[in-house]
Amino acid sequence: MKKVSLADISKELGVSKTLVSFVMNGKAEEKRISTEMTEKVLLKAKEMGYKPSYLGKALRTGKSNTIGLIVADISNSFFAKLARSIEDEAMKYGYNVIFGSSDEDSHKSTQLIDLFIDKNVDGLIICPSKGDAKYIEKLQNMKTPNVLVDRYFTDIDCNVVVVDNLEGSFRIVKDQIIKGNKRIGYVNFNVGLTNMEGRLAGYKKALKASGIAFDESLVKNVPFKGIEEETANAVRELLNMDKPIDAIYFANNHLAFLGVKFIKEYNSNKKSLVSICSFDSFEFMSLLDTPLVYGVQSIDKLGENAVDLIMKQINSVAQINEIRVLPIDIVEIK
Amino acid sequence: MKKVSLADISKELGVSKTLVSFVMNGKAEEKRISTEMTEKVLLKAKEMGYKPSYLGKALRTGKSNTIGLIVADISNSFFAKLARSIEDEAMKYGYNVIFGSSDEDSHKSTQLIDLFIDKNVDGLIICPSKGDAKYIEKLQNMKTPNVLVDRYFTDIDCNVVVVDNLEGSFRIVKDQIIKGNKRIGYVNFNVGLTNMEGRLAGYKKALKASGIAFDESLVKNVPFKGIEEETANAVRELLNMDKPIDAIYFANNHLAFLGVKFIKEYNSNKKSLVSICSFDSFEFMSLLDTPLVYGVQSIDKLGENAVDLIMKQINSVAQINEIRVLPIDIVEIK
DNA sequence: CTGAAAGCGCTTACAG
DNA sequence: CTGAAAGCGCTTACAG
Numbered sequence: 001m002k003k004v005s006l007a008d009i010s011k012e013l014g015v016s017k018t019l020v021s022f023v024m025n026g027k028a029e030e031k032r033i034s035t036e037m038t039e040k041v042l043l044k045a046k047e048m049g050y051k052p053s054y055l056g057k058a059l060r061t062g063k064s065n066t067i068g069l070i071v072a073d074i075s076n077s078f079f080a081k082l083a084r085s086i087e088d089e090a091m092k093y094g095y096n097v098i099f100g101s102s103d104e105d106s107h108k109s110t111q112l113i114d115l116f117i118d119k120n121v122d123g124l125i126i127c128p129s130k131g132d133a134k135y136i137e138k139l140q141n142m143k144t145p146n147v148l149v150d151r152y153f154t155d156i157d158c159n160v161v162v163v164d165n166l167e168g169s170f171r172i173v174k175d176q177i178i179k180g181n182k183r184i185g186y187v188n189f190n191v192g193l194t195n196m197e198g199r200l201a202g203y204k205k206a207l208k209a210s211g212i213a214f215d216e217s218l219v220k221n222v223p224f225k226g227i228e229e230e231t232a233n234a235v236r237e238l239l240n241m242d243k244p245i246d247a248i249y250f251a252n253n254h255l256a257f258l259g260v261k262f263i264k265e266y267n268s269n270k271k272s273l274v275s276i277c278s279f280d281s282f283e284f285m286s287l288l289d290t291p292l293v294y295g296v297q298s299i300d301k302l303g304e305n306a307v308d309l310i311m312k313q314i315n316s317v318a319q320i321n322e323i324r325v326l327p328i329d330i331v332e333i334k
Numbered sequence: 335m336k337k338v339s340l341a342d343i344s345k346e347l348g349v350s351k352t353l354v355s356f357v358m359n360g361k362a363e364e365k366r367i368s369t370e371m372t373e374k375v376l377l378k379a380k381e382m383g384y385k386p387s388y389l390g391k392a393l394r395t396g397k398s399n400t401i402g403l404i405v406a407d408i409s410n411s412f413f414a415k416l417a418r419s420i421e422d423e424a425m426k427y428g429y430n431v432i433f434g435s436s437d438e439d440s441h442k443s444t445q446l447i448d449l450f451i452d453k454n455v456d457g458l459i460i461c462p463s464k465g466d467a468k469y470i471e472k473l474q475n476m477k478t479p480n481v482l483v484d485r486y487f488t489d490i491d492c493n494v495v496v497v498d499n500l501e502g503s504f505r506i507v508k509d510q511i512i513k514g515n516k517r518i519g520y521v522n523f524n525v526g527l528t529n530m531e532g533r534l535a536g537y538k539k540a541l542k543a544s545g546i547a548f549d550e551s552l553v554k555n556v557p558f559k560g561i562e563e564e565t566a567n568a569v570r571e572l573l574n575m576d577k578p579i580d581a582i583y584f585a586n587n588h589l590a591f592l593g594v595k596f597i598k599e600y601n602s603n604k605k606s607l608v609s610i611c612s613f614d615s616f617e618f619m620s621l622l623d624t625p626l627v628y629g630v631q632s633i634d635k636l637g638e639n640a641v642d643l644i645m646k647q648i649n650s651v652a653q654i655n656e657i658r659v660l661p662i663d664i665v666e667i668k
Numbered sequence: 669c670t671g672a673a674a675g676c677g678c679t680t681a682c683a684g
Numbered sequence: 685c686t687g688a689a690a691g692c693g694c695t696t697a698c699a700g
Binding site: 034 | 669672677
């Protein structure tokens with residue numbers, strides 16, 4: 001049960017591959033193929049169960065109709081949802097998605113980029129790791145369509161889709177201050193990415209706007225490695241400060257999950273003593289009995305914009321360098 | 335900045351493409367290429383930044399080093415984790431993953447299968463939808479390596495990796511009965527898949543083993559379309575039965591999430607009146623104040639076994655038809 | 669209106 | 685030890 005090729009059809013019909021190719025690509029009219037011929041070809045193709053090979057086409061045209069997606073970890077619900085949104089949007093353009101997880105490791109990240117390029121993807125959607133900047137620059141020089149999502153680098157020109165981290169973070173913290181919480185612990189994700197910098201800046205900005213002095217000791221940095229344990233340590237330290245804190249602000253959903261989990265296990269009484277808020281969320285947060293406030297990103301919009309920017313690059317000769325910043329919503333669970 | 339090809343290197347060096355190809359594929363020794371020649375080629379390749387094109391290779395050899403993954407919905411945490419596990423395992427063999435979501439729709443599912451085959455994937459890992467059976471049979475006939483994960487079809491021979499749905503479900507329900515819960519409502523996922531049938535059978539078996547008559551009215555079927563509303567309806571009906579129920583058992587994590595959410599909103603007093611259990615879980619379940627019992631699948635093992643079965647097929651002429659059934663664990667949150 | 673031919677980047681049987 | 689040539693499945697400029 002071999003696959004049938006263009007050549008098989010053309011042989012069967014006694015016509016040229018050219019003719020068959022034209023018909024199969026809907027160029028029959030443009031190339032002024034007779035209607036009878038066109039129908040004969042179409043019929044035979046259907047009869048033989050002809051399916052064009054993307055490989056042959058890709059090799060010849062340089063287009064694979066596949067885009068590469070590199071995320072930190074596809075099993076994280078944020079990236080999984082992003083992947084879904086990108087999948088659906090790409091499909092509208094006839095594109096599929098090949099993916100890889102970098103684990104915030106620049107070495108893995110750049111390896112995946114190379115690999116996907118060798119597999120001739122038409123474009124790359126990347127949630128870059130710290131240290132990827134020079135590599136992204138290489139993509140720019142090679143004119144490989146690419147867009148950075150969720151985080152980016154300020155020192156290189158490229159296409160970017162991010163949420164407004166500074167503004168979102170500012171509003172979340174401001175909200176805490178309005179509620180009377182002055183001493184707000186911040187559990188930061190220490191991976192050297194712009195999105196995290198923006199969130200920290202928003203935290204500081206909100207404090208400043210309310211005349212509260214920034215206290216370095218209230219900021220705890222958690223690395224990607226050993227995130228579970230480190231988050232627990234960070235929260236424990238914050239809960240045990242000599243001068244008690246009023247609230248804890250987590251820099252992302254994963255930290256918030258781990259932090260809330262730790263608080264529950266550590267001391268169920270204490271949990272009601274501090275307010276909790278976070279940037280980004282898990283669906284499940286709405287089920288918790290812990291009151292909290294969090295920012296919500298429109299992941300669908302992130303994906304849509306990313307695909308849009310990729311397609312724009314694929315279909316244009318000129319380089320575009322566009323930074324799109326999306327707003328976030330604040331949600332409160334009482 | 336064009337990509338360099340084999341031909342570029344061979345021209346530069348004044349040798350044949352054959353020679354370069356042999357060297358690049360590590361066949362220098364086997365083909366008895368001189369050490370000097372080998373080194374010269376390797377050096378020049380590095381110098382020119384040569385990267386082999388998977389496309390050319392794939393077209394010639396028929397191997398793309400890519401596997402296709404079809405899940406119901408990549409944004410669902412179960413499938414996202416499965417994807418991650420498959421990604422990591424496949425990478426060990428030098429394979430990447432291209433994915434698609436079927437939304438439990440056989441039409442989409444089979445379209446994706448066709449598309450991925452046209453893109454020359456070396457194998458397909460499929461979480462099939464109801465109605466995919468004939469298509470899977472076609473794959474079998476075409477000898478396209480494939481493995482069904484999570485669900486399968488009893489009437490066709492193929493490679494399958496699933497958890498022990500019947501036994502797991504039996505143990506979950508049995509546990510409820512031991513706790514004194516006799517009237518157990520069951521919220522079933524009505525998509526006509528073997529995994530769901532197994533879970534229902536386990537439910538019935540546990541009742542039977544304890545001498546409890548099966549009561550059709552305690553089983554509520556929820557379809558994939560409008561799952562949120564329908565789950566709410568199902569739970570509402572169960573909570574309002576003339577003869578009160580003791581527990582509600584959800585057939586999967588998504589239903590459990592929606593059900594628990596509904597119960598919270600609907601009547602926070604009632605929630606403590608019925609026990610809750612489910613097959614499969616979300617990480618977040620451990621944070622809920624609702625006591626519940628759930629089964630845990632080793633998603634990593636599902637992925638590892640799926641990739642293993644794909645690789646076995648890719649590397650063998652003979653057809654293998656293996657069904658692997660993995661155990662599940664039961665976890666209790668008080 | 670239609671076809672022969674080149675070429676995308678590889679591999680491999682064959683020949684020397 | 686090394687090379688010329690065919691072919692995987694397509695598209696497209698060129699010729700008629």
